[in-house]
Amino acid sequence: MKNVLIVGAGRLGKGFVGETFDNAGWNLTFLDKDPRVTEELRKHGCYYVKVHRVDEIQNRTVKNFKAYTCDEEYSCMEAFLETDVIVLPLYPEDFEEAAGYLTKCFEEFYRVHPDRRLTMICITNKNYLIPGITEAFRKDLSEDAKEWFDQNVVIRDSIIRRSTDAKSNYDVHIDTVAVNSLLIQQPVNNDFSDVEWMELTDKIEMLKDIKVTAVNGPHATLAYMGYLKGYSTIPESEADPEIAEVVEGVVEEITAAVMKEYPITPEELHNLVYFAPAKGVLPDSIYRVGYDPIRKLSKGDRLTGAAELCLKHGVSFDSIAKAMAAGFQYAEPRDANAQKLQQEIKNIGIEQAVSEYTGLDADSPIAKRVIEYYHQSAR
Ligand SMILES: NC(=O)c1ccc[n+]([C@@H]2O[C@H](COP(=O)([O-])OP(=O)(O)OC[C@H]3O[C@@H](n4cnc5c(N)ncnc54)[C@H](O)[C@@H]3O)[C@@H](O)[C@H]2O)c1
Ligand SMILES: O=P(O)(O)OC[C@@H](O)[C@@H](O)[C@H](O)[C@H](O)CO
Numbered sequence: 001m002k003n004v005l006i007v008g009a010g011r012l013g014k015g016f017v018g019e020t021f022d023n024a025g026w027n028l029t030f031l032d033k034d035p036r037v038t039e040e041l042r043k044h045g046c047y048y049v050k051v052h053r054v055d056e057i058q059n060r061t062v063k064n065f066k067a068y069t070c071d072e073e074y075s076c077m078e079a080f081l082e083t084d085v086i087v088l089p090l091y092p093e094d095f096e097e098a099a100g101y102l103t104k105c106f107e108e109f110y111r112v113h114p115d116r117r118l119t120m121i122c123i124t125n126k127n128y129l130i131p132g133i134t135e136a137f138r139k140d141l142s143e144d145a146k147e148w149f150d151q152n153v154v155i156r157d158s159i160i161r162r163s164t165d166a167k168s169n170y171d172v173h174i175d176t177v178a179v180n181s182l183l184i185q186q187p188v189n190n191d192f193s194d195v196e197w198m199e200l201t202d203k204i205e206m207l208k209d210i211k212v213t214a215v216n217g218p219h220a221t222l223a224y225m226g227y228l229k230g231y232s233t234i235p236e237s238e239a240d241p242e243i244a245e246v247v248e249g250v251v252e253e254i255t256a257a258v259m260k261e262y263p264i265t266p267e268e269l270h271n272l273v274y275f276a277p278a279k280g281v282l283p284d285s286i287y288r289v290g291y292d293p294i295r296k297l298s299k300g301d302r303l304t305g306a307a308e309l310c311l312k313h314g315v316s317f318d319s320i321a322k323a324m325a326a327g328f329q330y331a332e333p334r335d336a337n338a339q340k341l342q343q344e345i346k347n348i349g350i351e352q353a354v355s356e357y358t359g360l361d362a363d364s365p366i367a368k369r370v371i372e373y374y375h376q377s378a379r
Contacts, residue, residue: 001025001026001027002026002027002084002085002190002192003026003027003029003079003082003083003084003085004017004021004026004027004028004029004083004084004085004086004087004192005029005031005076005079005080005083005085005086005087006018006021006028006030006031006086006087006088006089007031007032007086007087007088007089007090007098007102008031008032008088008089008090008094008098009030009031009032009037009038009041009067009169010032010037010089010169010170011164011165011166011169011174011288012089012123012160012162012164013030013032013087013089014030014041014047014062014166014172014174015049015164015165015166015174015175015176016089016160016162016164016176016178016182016197017087017089017123018030018047018062018065019049019051019060019062019174019176020195020196020197020198021087021192021195022060022062022064022065023060023195023196024192024194024195024196025194026195027064027065027066027082028062028064028065028066029065029066029067029068029076029079029080029083030065030066030067030068031067031068031069031070031076031080032067032068032069032070032169033069033070033094033097033098033101034069034169034170035069036168036169036170037067037069037169037170038067038068038069039170040170040171040172041065041067041172042067044172045063046061046062046063046172047061047062047172047173047174048060048061048062048172048173048174049061049062049174049175049176050173050174050175050176050280051176051178052175052176052177052178052179052278052279052280052282053178053179053278053279054179054276054277054278054279055279056279057279057280066079070101074104074105076105077104077105077108080102080105080108080109081105081108081109081112081113083118084118084119084190084192085118085119085120085121085190085192086118086119086120086121087120087121087123088120088121088122088123089123089160090122090123090124091124091292092124092126092129092295095122095129095132095133095136096136099133099136099137100136100140102137103137103140103141106137106141106145106149106153107141107142107145110141110144110145110148110149111145114148116152117152117153117189117190118152118153118189118190119153119154119156119188119189119190119192120137120153120154120155120156121156121158121182121184122155122156122157122158123158123160123182124160125160125212125216125302126212126295126301127157127208127209127212127300128205129157130155130156130157130185133155134155137149137153137155138150152189153189154187154188154189156184156185156186156188156204157184157185157204157205157208158182158183158184158185158204159182159183159201159204159207159208159211160182161179161180161181161182161183161211161215161273161275162176162177162178162179162180162182162197163176163177163234163282163284163289164176164177165282165283165284165285165288175282175283175284176282177275177278177282178197178278179275179276179277179278180197180275180276181197181198181199182197182198182199183199183200183201183204183207184198184199184200184201184204185200185201185202185204186200186201186202187200188200206262206264207272209262209305210258210262210264210269210272210273211272211273212301212302212305213254213258213302213305213306213309214251214254214255214258214269214272214273215273215275216296216302217250217302217303217306217320217323218247218250218251218254219234219289219302220289220290220296220302220303220323220327221243221246221247221250221303221319221320221322221323221326222234222237222238222243222247222286222289223237223286223289223290223330224290224293224323224326224327224329224330225237225240225242225243225246225247225322225323225326226240226243226286227286227290227326227329227330227331227332228326228329228330228377229243231286232285232286232287233283233284233285233286234282234284234285234286234289235281235282235283235284237286246319246322246323247319248319249318249319249322250306250319250320250323252319253310253315253316253317253318253319253320254306254309254310254320255269256310256313256315257306257309257310257312257313257315258309260313260315261309261312261313286332287332287334287335290327290330290332290335290338291335292335292337292338293327293328293330293335293337293338293341294337294340294341294357295337296327297324297327297328297341297357297358298357298358298359299358299359299360303320303323303324303327304324304358304359304360304366306320307320307321307324307366308360308366311364311365311366317366317369318369321366321369321370321372321373322373324358324366324370324373325370325371325372325373325374325376325377326377328341328345328350328353328354328357328370328374329374329377329378341353341357344356344357350371350374350375351371354367354370354371354374355367
C-alpha cells in the first residue's frame with residue numbers, strides 16, 4: 001500500500017486530502033502543530049466527511065490513520081520514513097515553520113532511503129510561493145542532504161477548486177464539495193494516478209492567477225458583503241438579491257479582464273472556474289471564506305489583483321471596488337488580521353490604510369473608488 005503524509009490536518013487536510021487518499025486505499029498519516037487536532041482524532045478513532053457530489057451526498061467515515069503532533073520527540077518519524085507523497089494544506093504563513101520542523105525528517109529520510117524519491121504538493125490560494133517554500137525546506141539541511149533533496153524531492157504547487165468546512169480545524173465532522181479536481185503542477189516523482197480528483201497540469205502559475213481572481217474574487221465578495229448584512233454563511237449571502245447583483249458584476253468584470261489578459265478560450269476558462277451544482281447545501285462559513293482580509297486585499301490577490309487587471313484593460317472595476325470597500329469594513333472579532341486592519345484604519349485613516357494594504361498609489365482610480373464606497377457604506 002502507498003503512504004501519504006498530510007501536514008496540516010485541518011478542514012482540507014482531513015476533509016479533502018485524507019478522505020480522497022483513503023478512498024483510494026492509501027495509508028494516511030496526519031501531522032499537525034495544534035495538539036487539539038491529534039487529540040480529537042485519537043479520541044474518536046475516526047472522522048466523518050459529508051461529500052457533496054453532483055449526483056449524491058456520500059457520508060464517509062475515515063479510520064485507520066496515524067495522527068501526530070509536531071512534538072519534540074518526533075513521534076511522526078517512523079511514519080515519515082515510509083511516506084511516498086507529502087501534501088501540505090497550510091496557510092501561506094505556516095510553511096516556514098513546517099519546513100523548519102521537517103528538516104530533521106528529511107535529513108533522516110536521506111540517510112535511510114537515499115534512493116527514494118518524494119513528491120510534495122502545496123495547497124494554498126497564494127501564487128508564486130514555491131521558490132520561497134523550496135528554500136525554506138532546503139536551507140537548514142546538511143550539504144549532502146541538500147544535494148539529495150535537489151535531485152530526489154519535488155515541491156509542486158496546486159490549484160484547489162473545492163470548499164471544505166467544519167466548525168474548527170480540529171472538528172471531526174467536515175463537509176466538502178467534490179465537483180472539481182485538484183490541479184497539480186507537473187512533473188511529479190511518484191504515481192498517485194489511482195487517487196480520484198488529482199489531475200496533473202502545465203501552466204500552473206497562469207491558471208492559478210486566473211482561478212484565484214475568477215473564483216475567489218466573487219467568493220470574497222460574498223463573505224465581506226454578507227458579513228456587513230449580519231449573515232454567517234455563504235448560502236445566506238448568495239440568496240440576498242443585493243449581494244447577488246454585486247457578485248454578478250464582479251464576475252462580469254473579472255471575466256472580461258481575464259479574457260483580455262490571458263491566452264485562454266472561453267471554454268478553457270469555463271472548465272477551470274465552473275463549479276457544477278452539488279447535492280445538498282454546504283454550510284460554508286463567512287468566517288472561513290473571509291478569513292484574513294489583509295491577505296485577500298493585498299496586491300495581486302483576488303480583489304486588488306482583479307481590479308488592477310480591469311484598469312489595465314479598460315474594463316469597469318466598480319463592483320470589485322464595492323467588494324474591496326466591504327473588505328475594509330470586515331471586523332470579525334475571531335479573525336486576528338481583520339482586527340488588525342480595523343485598528344490600522346482607526347490609527348491612520350481609511351485613505352492611508354487602502355494604499356498600505358492594497359499596495360495601490362493614493363491617486364490610483366481604484367483606491368479612490370474603494371474609499372468612496374467605504375465612506376458611502378460606512379455612513
Ligand atoms: N478549506 C477550504 O475549503 C480551502 C479551499 C481552498 C484552499 N484552502 C487553503 O488550504 C489551506 C488550508 O486551509 P484549511 O481550511 O484546511 O485550514 P485549517 O485552519 O482548517 O487547517 C490548517 C491546519 O494546519 C495546521 N498547521 C499550521 N501550521 C502548521 C505547521 N507548521 N505544521 C503542521 N500543521 C500546521 C493548523 O493547526 C491547522 O490544523 C489554506 O491555505 C487555505 O487557503 C482551503
Ligand atoms: O482559502 P482562502 O482563505 O484563500 O479563501 C477562502 C475561500 O475563497 C477558498 O478556500 C475557496 O473555498 C476555495 O478556493 C474554492 O476552491
